[in-house]
Amino acid sequence: MIELFEVTKRFGSEAAVDGISLRVEKGQLCALVGTSGCGKSTTLRMINRLIEHSEGEIHIDGQPVRRFKEETLRRRIGYAIQSTGLFPHWTVERNIGLVPRLLKWPRDRIQARVEELMSLLGLPMESFADKYPNQLSGGQAQRVGVARALAADPDILLMDEPFGALDPITRETLQFELRDLQSRLHKTIVFVTHDMDEALRLADHLVVMRAGRIVQQGAPLELLRDPIDAFVESLLGGEDRGLKEAALTPVSHRMLPLGPHPIAQARIHRDASLHQALAVMFREHVDRLTVVDVEDMPVGELTLRCLVGVHRGEPGA
Amino acid sequence: MRRPNVVLLALMLAALVGWLGLESVNVAANRIVLGTGFRAHQVVGWPGALVSCLPLVTVAILVRRATRVRLCWALVLVVLMLMAMPAWLAIAADRLVDPSLPQSRLGIGPANWLLLFLLLLSLIELRVRLALSRWAAWWLLLPVLAAWWLALAFWLEPLALLREYRGRSDPFQTAILVHLSLVGAAVGISLVVGVLLALAMRRHAGIQRLVFSVLNIVQTMPSLALFGLLLAPLAWLAANVDWIAALGISGIGWAPALLALVGYSLLPMVRNTFVALSEVDAGVIDSARGMGMSHRQVFLQVRLPLALPVMLEGVRITTVQAIGLTAVAALIGAGGLGTFIFQGLGQAAMDLVLLGALPILFLALVADTLLGVLASRLDHRRDAGVPQ
Ligand SMILES: Nc1ncnc2c1ncn2[C@@H]1O[C@H](COP(=O)(O)OP(=O)(O)O)[C@@H](O)[C@H]1O
Numbered sequence: 001m002i003e004l005f006e007v008t009k010r011f012g013s014e015a016a017v018d019g020i021s022l023r024v025e026k027g028q029l030c031a032l033v034g035t036s037g038c039g040k041s042t043t044l045r046m047i048n049r050l051i052e053h054s055e056g057e058i059h060i061d062g063q064p065v066r067r068f069k070e071e072t073l074r075r076r077i078g079y080a081i082q083s084t085g086l087f088p089h090w091t092v093e094r095n096i097g098l099v100p101r102l103l104k105w106p107r108d109r110i111q112a113r114v115e116e117l118m119s120l121l122g123l124p125m126e127s128f129a130d131k132y133p134n135q136l137s138g139g140q141a142q143r144v145g146v147a148r149a150l151a152a153d154p155d156i157l158l159m160d161e162p163f164g165a166l167d168p169i170t171r172e173t174l175q176f177e178l179r180d181l182q183s184r185l186h187k188t189i190v191f192v193t194h195d196m197d198e199a200l201r202l203a204d205h206l207v208v209m210r211a212g213r214i215v216q217q218g219a220p221l222e223l224l225r226d227p228i229d230a231f232v233e234s235l236l237g238g239e240d241r242g243l244k245e246a247a248l249t250p251v252s253h254r255m256l257p258l259g260p261h262p263i264a265q266a267r268i269h270r271d272a273s274l275h276q277a278l279a280v281m282f283r284e285h286v287d288r289l290t291v292v293d294v295e296d297m298p299v300g301e302l303t304l305r306c307l308v309g310v311h312r313g314e315p316g317a
Numbered sequence: 318m319r320r321p322n323v324v325l326l327a328l329m330l331a332a333l334v335g336w337l338g339l340e341s342v343n344v345a346a347n348r349i350v351l352g353t354g355f356r357a358h359q360v361v362g363w364p365g366a367l368v369s370c371l372p373l374v375t376v377a378i379l380v381r382r383a384t385r386v387r388l389c390w391a392l393v394l395v396v397l398m399l400m401a402m403p404a405w406l407a408i409a410a411d412r413l414v415d416p417s418l419p420q421s422r423l424g425i426g427p428a429n430w431l432l433l434f435l436l437l438l439s440l441i442e443l444r445v446r447l448a449l450s451r452w453a454a455w456w457l458l459l460p461v462l463a464a465w466w467l468a469l470a471f472w473l474e475p476l477a478l479l480r481e482y483r484g485r486s487d488p489f490q491t492a493i494l495v496h497l498s499l500v501g502a503a504v505g506i507s508l509v510v511g512v513l514l515a516l517a518m519r520r521h522a523g524i525q526r527l528v529f530s531v532l533n534i535v536q537t538m539p540s541l542a543l544f545g546l547l548l549a550p551l552a553w554l555a556a557n558v559d560w561i562a563a564l565g566i567s568g569i570g571w572a573p574a575l576l577a578l579v580g581y582s583l584l585p586m587v588r589n590t591f592v593a594l595s596e597v598d599a600g601v602i603d604s605a606r607g608m609g610m611s612h613r614q615v616f617l618q619v620r621l622p623l624a625l626p627v628m629l630e631g632v633r634i635t636t637v638q639a640i641g642l643t644a645v646a647a648l649i650g651a652g653g654l655g656t657f658i659f660q661g662l663g664q665a666a667m668d669l670v671l672l673g674a675l676p677i678l679f680l681a682l683v684a685d686t687l688l689g690v691l692a693s694r695l696d697h698r699r700d701a702g703v704p705q
């Protein structure tokens with residue numbers, strides 16, 4: 001668990017971060033979003049004390065970060081950045097084993113851990129262990145960066161725009177991999193990004209920052225439904241935010257039990273998003289879909305009316 | 318690749334003109350008298366002289382279409398010509414030097430020097446065009462050096478250069494030793510001081526400005542003036558402080574020479590070290606700290622190894638520069654190979670000058686290659702496969 005209480009950071013007289021309070025529960029992924037220069041990286045780097053905060057308190061599992069020696073603190077916290085920061089003069093294997101070596105793990109334990117991580121991140125040991133970072137593609141290098149951050153099995157992971165430099169397709173692949181990884185590992189993650197779609201896709205808790213302050217925070221759906229002001233609304237995509245909400249809601253949340261009338265031809269998986277369901281309706285020119293489970297058995301139906309939630313849209317809602 | 322290689326073409330034509338037009342060798346009855354010059358055709362007659370031009374003409378024809386295969390053949394011919402040069406000198410010695418006059422000697426004439434120079438330039442051009450490493454170039458020079466050594470040892474008895482050496486083989490070895498010691502000490506001291514200065518400069522911007530302005534001034538002073546400037550204070554120190562005099566330090570000799578050499582060496586050393594340490598990727602340093610490396614670990618395991626190739630570049634520049642500057646140090650009695658150069662100039666004995674100058678040139682080339690290769694070796698993991 002990470003807690004920030006009224007934390008401020010001043011560079012000279014300018015406040016880069018201005019009295020922010022934030023709580024990231026254990027096992028949650030918290031995304032910090034906002035335009036560039038709004039203090040996201042500064043916030044992140046105060047947690048592992050790469051930057052010392054000027055005022056306020058930062059706690060990790062209830063303990064102030066200042067109580068730890070800097071190096072001790074950082075070795076307990078994974079850190080991954082956009083430029084990967086891999087050491088160009090070290091092999092992939094050595095790069096990944098960095099923190100365990102700093103922690104003086106025995107050799108064979110490091111070796112086993114590196115192998116485990118490389119297979120976890122889809123980097124076959126035989127072909128990647130002895131490569132140098134300049135021999136990797138952007139996506140591979142970023143995977144190594146994440147593996148290195150995870151090496152000593154830290155509870156907390158700090159990620160500063162880790163996928164920001166990748167092409168859209170690789171970025172999306174890595175986002176899904178991270179989500180998959182997170183569903184197994186349950187790390188407490190603070191994730192900085194300026195890509196709202198990425199934040200919505202990954203976050204349990206979304207924090208919108210502007211000029212060093214937190215404008216709004218909460219679950220992604222909460223923000224999408226109820227942006228506090230025009231800034232948050234435009235950051236969330238303006239008129240498009242309805243579609244983004246649909247993309248975050250699974251079909252199973254809105255589907256109806258199978259009705260008496262014959263079942264519809266067009267089908268949709270129950271774990272697909274409402275956004276995908278809408279796309280199918282649009283493409284097939286229908287307003288009714290049959291919802292199926294993994295075995296392709298019908299489990300319900302989805303009408304356009306219940307997809308858009310007509311019954312919820314009462315005045316005042 | 319199909320176009321002619323104009324550089325090589327020009328080099329070959331210049332070599333051809335020089336070879337036929339300038340004096341190839343000269344012969345003198347003894348060390349003092351002025352020798353008589355002989356052009357190539359005066360040594361072996363016109364038919365022989367024309368035959369001796371054939372390899373040059375062939376290379377010129379080859380490089381008119383600069384394909385890789387043709388350039389390789391040109392390389393072979395250039396190396397063979399370099400190997401044949403001592404043989405040419407041996408033929409000239411055999412024909413022109415009267416064995417009954419033990420003092421008579423053969424001097425290397427301008428045509429030969431020019432040819433040597435132009436062939437070496439061609440070799441460099443070919444090395445670049447064929448993308449060969451520095452090492453490869455030295456392997457090519459190996460047979461050339463072997464040919465020269467053989468000729469000097471067995472067939473070139475009357476060569477004036479060799480006679481000058483025979484008369485001074487002991488002082489020559491001492492001079493090389495002194496020269497190398499001065500260079501080694503200057504580079505070693507400036508490396509240590511330079512790294513310390515660079516570290517201090519990274520801490521304080523004030524020190525950075527001060528150091529750079531002082532070193533820039535030192536660098537612009539003519540070397541002889543700097544040697545001269547150190548004479549008076551060192552002489553005064555030696556006269557007034559006992560332990561300094563006891564160390565053998567005085568206004569002339571090795572002490573002021575070493576001081577001045579260190580002065581000149583510091584700028585390239587400090588500049589390269591400083592730039593090398595400062596330009597290590599900020600993201601790499603950030604993540605090293607973020608992973609929980611201590612300052613010491615970040616410096617020793619990340620910053621220093623990543624800066625090393627650029628720092629070595631500084632050592633290379635400094636060493637090559639110091640090898641040349643040490644020649645001047647002979648003027649204030651520091652010894653070294655410069656001694657022969659200035660003695661030779663004083664006695665108008667060009668071959669004695671060469672006895673000092675050629676080894677200096679050779680040492681500089683060797684140092685340049687070795688340190689260059691070392692730097693690129695250390696760098697191979699980051700720029701794999703890029704030829705020098
Ligand atoms: N080391 C520093 N010294 C002075 N100002 C800084 C420093 N680091 C960041 N800032 C300033 O703090 C503000 C926030 O920066 P940052 O946290 O990096 O923004 P971002 O949200 O883009 O990550 C910016 O205005 C930046 O100029």
Ligand SMILES: [Mg+2]
Pocket residue numbers: 040041042
């Ligand atoms: Mg940032």
